[in-house]
Amino acid sequence: xATMVAVADGIFSIDNGSPTLLxxxxxxxxxxxxxxxxxxxxxxxxxxxxxxxxxxxxxxTWTVQAFPPKAPPYLGPIGDDFVPYGVGYVELDGQIRVEGxxxxxxxxxxxxxxxxxxVLEHLGVDDDGNDVVTYAFAPVASTGTIExxxx
Amino acid sequence: MSNVAIVGIGMHEFGRNDGISGMDQGxxxxxxxxxxxxxxxxxxxxxxxxxxxxxxxxxMVSRVGLTGLPFTNVVNGCxxxxxxxxxxxxxxxxxAADIGMAIGFDKHEPxxxxxxxxRGKDWYGGSGLALTTxxxxxxxxxxxxxxxxxxxxxxxxxxxxxxxxALNPMAWRRKPLSEQEVLDSLMLSYPLTQYMFCxxxxxxxxxxxxxxxxxxxxxxxxxxxQAAAVRTRKFGSFEVLAPSIAIEHDPGPTSAASKAAFxxxxxxxxxxxxxxxxxxxxxxxxxxxxxxxxxxxxxxEHMLANGETEINGRLPVNTDGGCLANGEPIGASGLRQVYExxxxxxxDAGERQVPNDPKVAYxxxxxxxxxxxxxxxxx
Numbered sequence: 001x002a003t004m005v006a007v008a009d010g011i012f013s014i015d016n017g018s019p020t021l022l023x024x025x026x027x028x029x030x031x032x033x034x035x036x037x038x039x040x041x042x043x044x045x046x047x048x049x050x051x052x053x054x055x056x057x058x059x060x061t062w063t064v065q066a067f068p069p070k071a072p073p074y075l076g077p078i079g080d081d082f083v084p085y086g087v088g089y090v091e092l093d094g095q096i097r098v099e100g101x102x103x104x105x106x107x108x109x110x111x112x113x114x115x116x117x118x119v120l121e122h123l124g125v126d127d128d129g130n131d132v133v134t135y136a137f138a139p140v141a142s143t144g145t146i147e148x149x150x151x
Numbered sequence: 152m153s154n155v156a157i158v159g160i161g162m163h164e165f166g167r168n169d170g171i172s173g174m175d176q177g178x179x180x181x182x183x184x185x186x187x188x189x190x191x192x193x194x195x196x197x198x199x200x201x202x203x204x205x206x207x208x209x210x211m212v213s214r215v216g217l218t219g220l221p222f223t224n225v226v227n228g229c230x231x232x233x234x235x236x237x238x239x240x241x242x243x244x245x246x247a248a249d250i251g252m253a254i255g256f257d258k259h260e261p262x263x264x265x266x267x268x269x270r271g272k273d274w275y276g277g278s279g280l281a282l283t284t285x286x287x288x289x290x291x292x293x294x295x296x297x298x299x300x301x302x303x304x305x306x307x308x309x310x311x312x313x314x315x316x317a318l319n320p321m322a323w324r325r326k327p328l329s330e331q332e333v334l335d336s337l338m339l340s341y342p343l344t345q346y347m348f349c350x351x352x353x354x355x356x357x358x359x360x361x362x363x364x365x366x367x368x369x370x371x372x373x374x375x376x377q378a379a380a381v382r383t384r385k386f387g388s389f390e391v392l393a394p395s396i397a398i399e400h401d402p403g404p405t406s407a408a409s410k411a412a413f414x415x416x417x418x419x420x421x422x423x424x425x426x427x428x429x430x431x432x433x434x435x436x437x438x439x440x441x442x443x444x445x446x447x448x449x450x451x452e453h454m455l456a457n458g459e460t461e462i463n464g465r466l467p468v469n470t471d472g473g474c475l476a477n478g479e480p481i482g483a484s485g486l487r488q489v490y491e492x493x494x495x496x497x498x499d500a501g502e503r504q505v506p507n508d509p510k511v512a513y514x515x516x517x518x519x520x521x522x523x524x525x526x527x528x529x530x
Binding site for chain 2: 006007010011031033034035041042060061062063064065066067069070073074075076084085087088089091094095096097098099100102107112123132134135
């Protein structure tokens with residue numbers, strides 16, 4: 001079975017097929033940031049600590065990507081193999097709103113305020129035959145973990 | 152009265168212009184602006200220019216004349232043209248020069264903008280998130296949810312743009328489209344269809360600015376800059392190409408630039424006779440009506456139903472067809488809006504001339520990663 005690799009290092013970790021987003025928290029004002037960065041845009045202090053962000057939240061807004069993005073940079077299937085996907089911001093309670101793909105792309109099934117949880121999503125296969133994955137948000141109660149995930 | 156005047160304007164037709172480079176479209180605009188006020192390139196004491204995909208603006212001197220003038224390149228996303236103008240205004244207001252030019256041009260490949268990530272692994276673009284269209288779909292989805300704007304209103308805005316564009320000989324898309332045709336076109340980024348979006352395009356605009364007290368030496372119809380303000384985003388604003396946003400809310404750079412411009416000019420939104428507002432897509436025009444202070448959030452629904460933003464309405468908006476009918480050559484787009492307002496204030500807008508004898512006109516440009524530029528012009 002192909003080895004699962006994250007689309008890039010430092011964005012999310014994978015444990016037992018489940019992702020966790022890697023963020024920063026300002027030690028001065030408590031502001032959360034994603035992806036990790038130094039320097040707080042809120043209070044301008046430069047002391048941050050690494051934190052893992054919440055893996056559940058509520059859908060703040062959304063759209064559906066109905067046409068294939070240009071490749072590069074897109075790593076997912078294009079042309080006739082393209083599959084529309086949802087995109088949204090999910091509000092992680094008391095932390096931050098994170099943008100991500102949504103596993104649901106039917107406008108009739110996407111509602112602002114619905115409960116969402118973080119999952120992994122396959123993008124494609126890289127030159128070395130690895131299975132490239134990114135993170136996505138799925139409506140709660142319709143998801144599971146990806147089988148055979150390497151941590 | 153302000154300290155700076157616009158005395159000459161020039162434009163190269165917007166659209167898909169095969170066989171001519173972006174910079175050459177800028178050169179055409181420069182020559183037309185010089186002709187508009189009877190000046191020579193050698194009369195220009197400085198220039199400020201910008202382009203995203205058309206090359207470094209200052210290299211055009213090899214074609215228009217190696218006069219040795221200081222020429223500053225600016226790049227500021229979709230607000231490039233607005234920033235070039237603001238820099239030109241500041242140069243004259245500082246006393247560093249009496250007369251100079253602001254220039255913008257561009258030429259983009261067809262389709263959505265290809266947003267390049269940082270070197271190395273581009274997780275954002277790789278994951279399919281680096282599309283400006285997604286932001287516009289998500290911002291209007293949230294706005295419709297909060298303020299009760301309908302998809303029918305989005306279609307009304309797009310249909311108005313193409314109706315106005317049909318009256319504009321410089322516009323790209325000059326075929327009127329009904330609201331139903333707009334709604335029935337391809338869904339690109341829900342709830343926005345193909346004809347609700349502008350397209351990256353081509354074109355060039357140039358304008359000559361000078362000290363207000365010398366304006367009559369160059370033209371008998373000077374247009375005065377009452378304000379030119381550029382602002383970037385603050386913490387908590389919702390902007391394009393953002394992997395995350397704060398839960399705290401800020402009204403964004405458009406509100407900030409608008410407030411600053413009205414303060415500079417010493418007037419308010421009720422004093423504006425015609426407005427050009429960034430309409431990257433139909434929803435943006437609606438949201439920007441409120442962000443610029445022309446109405447409360449949610450009031451747009453009945454304003455559009457009543458035709459208040461039509462050419463013959465109470466507050467005509469995007470009289471030249473806006474980005475929707477003209478396309479968006481990044482470097483030139485903000486200056487196109489100013490060009491249109493100069494025509495309207497001169498009474499030279501032809502078939503699309505607003506009938507309210509306009510005396511004060513407003514432009515607003517918005518771009519990544521959260522920049523807005525506003526100008527207020529008067530006769």
